[in-house]
Amino acid sequence: MNRRDFIKGLGLLGCSSLASGFSVNVFGSEVESFYQQFKRELARHPLLRGWEGLSEDIAPRHFTWQGQLPDMLTGKQFYRNGPARAVLGEQRYTHWFDGDGFVHRYAFDNKGLTHSGRFVRTQKFKAESEAGRFLYNGAGSVIENSRPSKNAESVNTANIALLPVNNELWALWEAAMPYKLDPSSLETNGQVSFDAALDGIPFSAHPHTDRFGNIWNFGDLSFFGQSAIIIYQLSPRGKLLQYKMVPAPQSYVHDFAVTDNHLIFYFPPVKKGAGVTLIDSMQWQDDQHGQLLVVDKNTLTPTLQLPFDAGFVFHFGNAWQQGNTLVVNACWYDNADVMLNGVIEVIADAETRHRRSTAAQIVIDLNSKNATLNNTSTDMEFVQFDSRFTGQKTAIQYGVHATAGLPHGEYNCIASMNTETGALDRYSFGNNVIVEEPFFIPSGTNNGEGYLVNTALNFAEGATYCTVFNAQHIQDGPVATAKLDSYMPLGFHGAVI
Known part of the structure; x- marks a missing residue:
C-alpha cells in the first residue's frame, strides 16, 4: 500500500474514542442529571458562568470605549x-473541551467596538440542531442514547x-479538517x-x-x-505545498514549536x-518519560528523538x-490533570484543583543529543510573542498569569515576562475575573513594541470586557476598555486582522 492509499484508509477509520463521553457524575449525585446539577451549582458558584454556554447567534451591537x-x-x-x-x-456536556464552536468578532472603531458572534455550522452542529438534541458523545462527555460516529468529521x-x-x-479543531468562515458575517x-x-485527516488547532x-x-x-503524525506545509495563502507522515509516539500532542529549520514536538507520558x-x-504514566521529537523542516524527516522529563504541554x-x-x-505542567479532569475542577478547592502551568524553557543540544528543562515558578499559560520574530531569539513573552492566593484554579492577570531576567510586568483584574488569551x-x-488585546470575564458581576494594553506598560492597566451587555463563555484561541 502506498502512502496515498494509506492516508485514504485512515480517513475511513471510525473514531469511536473521539465520539465517546465522560461517564462519571462529577457532582456525585445519582438522581439529578448533570444539566440539573449544573444549574444548581451555578447559583452557588458564579465562577461557572464561564462554562454556562450559549444557545443562539449574537447580532451586532456597539459598545463605547472607556479610555x-x-x-x-x-x-x-x-x-x-x-x-x-x-x-x-x-x-x-461535562468536560470543558466539549461544546460546539462559537466565533466572536470584535470590530474596533475610534468610539467603541461592535461585537457579534455565530456558531460554526459544522456537520455535527447542523445534524444535532435538526434533531433537537446531542447525537454524539463528546471528547469527555457521555450523552444518553448517543449514536456511534462514522468518522472524526461527524464529531468535529x-x-x-x-x-x-x-x-x-x-x-x-484537533482531529479533523478546518471550516471556512467569512471574516465579516x-x-x-x-x-x-x-x-x-x-x-478526513486531522489538521491540528x-x-x-x-x-x-x-x-x-x-x-x-x-x-x-x-x-505517527502527519506534517503539513502551506503557502501564506493556504495552498498545500507538501505533507508527509512521520513516525511518532502514540500519546497526545496539542501544539508544537517552529524555528527556521526545525519543528519540535513534545509527547507526554499519556497512554491511549x-x-x-x-x-x-x-x-497518565507515572513511571514513564516524555519524548521529544525534532523534525527537519526542509526534508520533513525526524533528526532526533529522545526521552525527556515527564510533564504536559498545551x-x-x-x-x-x-x-x-x-x-x-x-507552558509546563507536571502532569496531565488539567486535560483529564472535567468541569468540576473549576470550583475545586486549592487542595484538589490541578496545578497551573509555569513558564519554562526546553534546551536541546543537537550534538550531544541531550535536553534540559529549565522551569520557573511563574504561572503562565496561553503564551504569545511578537510573531514577526518567530525562530529568532526573543526575551519577552505574553500570557495569562495568576496572583498568589487566588481562590480558584484559573488566571486573573495579563502579564509579560522577560525569560532572560525573570522580570514580570502584570496587571491583575482581581479575584472575580478570569482572563483569556492576549494577542500582540x-x-x-x-x-515588543505594540499592544495587547484580550477579553476577560467578571463572573461575579456577570459581564465580559474587551481590553487593550500597551504591551510595554501592562501594569499601568488598560488604555481602552469596552464592557459588553452580557457575559460570554470562556474561549480558547483567536486571531487579529
Missing part, C-alpha cells in the same frame, strides 16, 4: 473561538482556534480540502507561520491508532487505551536555534 483606543487599532478586527453550545435538549466541533488565510477565517462556507487524499510566511501544522494520527471517551481512554511560545542548540519556550499587535519595528 482611548490607539489610532493604529482603529479598523482592527479581533476574533475568539471556543466551545459554547454546552446544552441541547436538557443535556449538558471546530471549537479551538482560528487561522486567517486568504481573506477567510479557518475554524480549527462569520457565516460558514464549507470545509477546507487540501487534497482528496487528506480529506495550532498551525504556526514562520518568519518566511510558510504555514506549518501537523495532524495527530494516534487518534486513529497510528504511531480502552475507554468510553477519548479523555477516559487516556492514562502551548509553546517562540523557539530558536543558537549554534547547535534549540531553545523552546513552553505590533506598533513599531522593535520586538
Whole structure:
C-alpha cells in the first residue's frame, strides 16, 4: 500500500474514542442529571458562568470605549473561538473541551467596538440542531442514547482556534479538517480540502507561520491508532505545498514549536487505551518519560528523538536555534490533570484543583543529543510573542498569569515576562475575573513594541470586557476598555486582522 492509499484508509477509520463521553457524575449525585446539577451549582458558584454556554447567534451591537483606543487599532478586527453550545435538549456536556464552536468578532472603531458572534455550522452542529438534541458523545462527555460516529468529521466541533488565510477565517479543531468562515458575517462556507487524499485527516488547532510566511501544522494520527503524525506545509495563502507522515509516539500532542529549520514536538507520558471517551481512554504514566521529537523542516524527516522529563504541554511560545542548540519556550505542567479532569475542577478547592502551568524553557543540544528543562515558578499559560520574530531569539513573552492566593484554579492577570531576567510586568483584574488569551499587535519595528488585546470575564458581576494594553506598560492597566451587555463563555484561541 502506498502512502496515498494509506492516508485514504485512515480517513475511513471510525473514531469511536473521539465520539465517546465522560461517564462519571462529577457532582456525585445519582438522581439529578448533570444539566440539573449544573444549574444548581451555578447559583452557588458564579465562577461557572464561564462554562454556562450559549444557545443562539449574537447580532451586532456597539459598545463605547472607556479610555482611548490607539489610532493604529482603529479598523482592527479581533476574533475568539471556543466551545459554547454546552446544552441541547436538557443535556449538558461535562468536560470543558466539549461544546460546539462559537466565533466572536470584535470590530474596533475610534468610539467603541461592535461585537457579534455565530456558531460554526459544522456537520455535527447542523445534524444535532435538526434533531433537537446531542447525537454524539463528546471528547469527555457521555450523552444518553448517543449514536456511534462514522468518522472524526461527524464529531468535529471546530471549537479551538482560528487561522486567517486568504481573506477567510479557518475554524480549527484537533482531529479533523478546518471550516471556512467569512471574516465579516462569520457565516460558514464549507470545509477546507487540501487534497482528496487528506480529506478526513486531522489538521491540528495550532498551525504556526514562520518568519518566511510558510504555514506549518501537523495532524495527530494516534487518534486513529497510528504511531505517527502527519506534517503539513502551506503557502501564506493556504495552498498545500507538501505533507508527509512521520513516525511518532502514540500519546497526545496539542501544539508544537517552529524555528527556521526545525519543528519540535513534545509527547507526554499519556497512554491511549480502552475507554468510553477519548479523555477516559487516556492514562497518565507515572513511571514513564516524555519524548521529544525534532523534525527537519526542509526534508520533513525526524533528526532526533529522545526521552525527556515527564510533564504536559498545551502551548509553546517562540523557539530558536543558537549554534547547535534549540531553545523552546513552553507552558509546563507536571502532569496531565488539567486535560483529564472535567468541569468540576473549576470550583475545586486549592487542595484538589490541578496545578497551573509555569513558564519554562526546553534546551536541546543537537550534538550531544541531550535536553534540559529549565522551569520557573511563574504561572503562565496561553503564551504569545511578537510573531514577526518567530525562530529568532526573543526575551519577552505574553500570557495569562495568576496572583498568589487566588481562590480558584484559573488566571486573573495579563502579564509579560522577560525569560532572560525573570522580570514580570502584570496587571491583575482581581479575584472575580478570569482572563483569556492576549494577542500582540505590533506598533513599531522593535520586538515588543505594540499592544495587547484580550477579553476577560467578571463572573461575579456577570459581564465580559474587551481590553487593550500597551504591551510595554501592562501594569499601568488598560488604555481602552469596552464592557459588553452580557457575559460570554470562556474561549480558547483567536486571531487579529
